Amino acid sequence: MTNPITPAPDLLAWANRTLGARPSVQDASHPREDSRVWQLTLPSDIRFYLKVSPRPLMYERETLALRHAASALGAGRAPQLRASSAEHLALLLTPVPGRPLKQLTLTPAEEVRAHRQGGTLLARLHAAGDLSGPRRAEAEQSLQAAADGADDHLRKAGGRVSAAEEKLVRDLAEQLRTLPPLPLAFIHGDAWDRNLMWSKAQNQAGWIDFERSRFATAVQDFVLMACATWADRPDLRAAFLQGYGRDLTPEEQHALKCLAALDAVSCLVWGPKLDDRHVTARGRRTLGRLKEGAFA
Structure with a gap:
C-alpha cells in the first residue's frame, strides 16, 4: 500500500x-x-x-x-x-503549535529547554491514567510481555544479529523477568524527538501521536530517547529528567538497558524492511554500546 x-x-x-x-x-x-x-x-x-x-x-x-x-x-x-x-x-x-524537534535546528540552550519541558509534560501524562483494575494488571505485566517478544525479534532479525549478540539480547531479556516492581504509568509509547513538538514563537513544547500509548512501566517511555538522542547528549537526558521531576532508580536504569537490547533488534528488523538506514544504524549502535558496557 x-x-x-x-x-x-x-x-x-x-x-x-x-x-x-x-x-x-x-x-x-x-x-x-x-x-x-x-x-x-x-x-x-x-x-x-x-x-x-x-x-x-x-x-x-x-x-x-x-x-x-x-x-x-x-x-x-x-x-x-x-x-x-x-x-x-x-x-x-486540532494542531499542536510548532514542529517536531527532529525537524528543527535549535541552539543547545533551546534544545535543553525543549527537553526539560518535554519531561515535565511526560510526567503529567504518566500520572493521568487510571491505573485501577485490569489496567494495573496490564502495566504490571508489561516487562514480562516485552521479554516474551525477544524470540520473535531475534527470529525476524536472522543473520543481522551474531551469535554473541543473540546471547546478549536473550540474557538481558530474561533479566526483565527478575526485576522488582517498578513505577507504573500511562505511557506515551513513542516518546522521542519525532513526536516532541517545539514552538519557537511560544517557547513551548507539546506531544503528538499517542497511538502507542498504554499502561506500562514508566521506564518504557525512555527507551527511544536513550537509544537515539541521549546517546550523544547527556545534557538533554539530564534536562529531560529534571523536567520529569526525578532520576531513574537503579532498577529502572537496569530495565532501560534490557529494553534497549530489544529495541536494537527491532531496529535491525524494521530498518532494512523499511529501507531506513537511520533506524538500522540506531540498532547497530545500541548493540555496540551494550557489548562495550557503555550503555547508561
Whole structure:
C-alpha cells in the first residue's frame, strides 16, 4: 500500500460533515507506508488534522489517550480530539503549535529547554491514567510481555544479529523477568524527538501521536530517547529528567538497558524492511554500546 494523496471520498465526506464546511486538503503523512495524515484547512483558515490509524488497536489507544489523559498536559500541549470514527479508524485533531524537534535546528540552550519541558509534560501524562483494575494488571505485566517478544525479534532479525549478540539480547531479556516492581504509568509509547513538538514563537513544547500509548512501566517511555538522542547528549537526558521531576532508580536504569537490547533488534528488523538506514544504524549502535558496557 502507498500513501493516498487525498482521503477516500467517504472519509472526506465524514470530515466535511463534522466540520460543517469543505476544507482544503494537504497530505501531511510521514514518509512510511502505513502513515495516512492530512491537514484540513477551513475557509476561515482554522486547521485540523485528519488521521487514519494503521490498525484498530492503535485507533483505540490514541482515542483513549486523547479522551482521558492528554488534556492533563495543558492547552496547546497535545492535540484535542474533535471527533473520531471507528468505521474509518479516523481521528479529527486540532494542531499542536510548532514542529517536531527532529525537524528543527535549535541552539543547545533551546534544545535543553525543549527537553526539560518535554519531561515535565511526560510526567503529567504518566500520572493521568487510571491505573485501577485490569489496567494495573496490564502495566504490571508489561516487562514480562516485552521479554516474551525477544524470540520473535531475534527470529525476524536472522543473520543481522551474531551469535554473541543473540546471547546478549536473550540474557538481558530474561533479566526483565527478575526485576522488582517498578513505577507504573500511562505511557506515551513513542516518546522521542519525532513526536516532541517545539514552538519557537511560544517557547513551548507539546506531544503528538499517542497511538502507542498504554499502561506500562514508566521506564518504557525512555527507551527511544536513550537509544537515539541521549546517546550523544547527556545534557538533554539530564534536562529531560529534571523536567520529569526525578532520576531513574537503579532498577529502572537496569530495565532501560534490557529494553534497549530489544529495541536494537527491532531496529535491525524494521530498518532494512523499511529501507531506513537511520533506524538500522540506531540498532547497530545500541548493540555496540551494550557489548562495550557503555550503555547508561
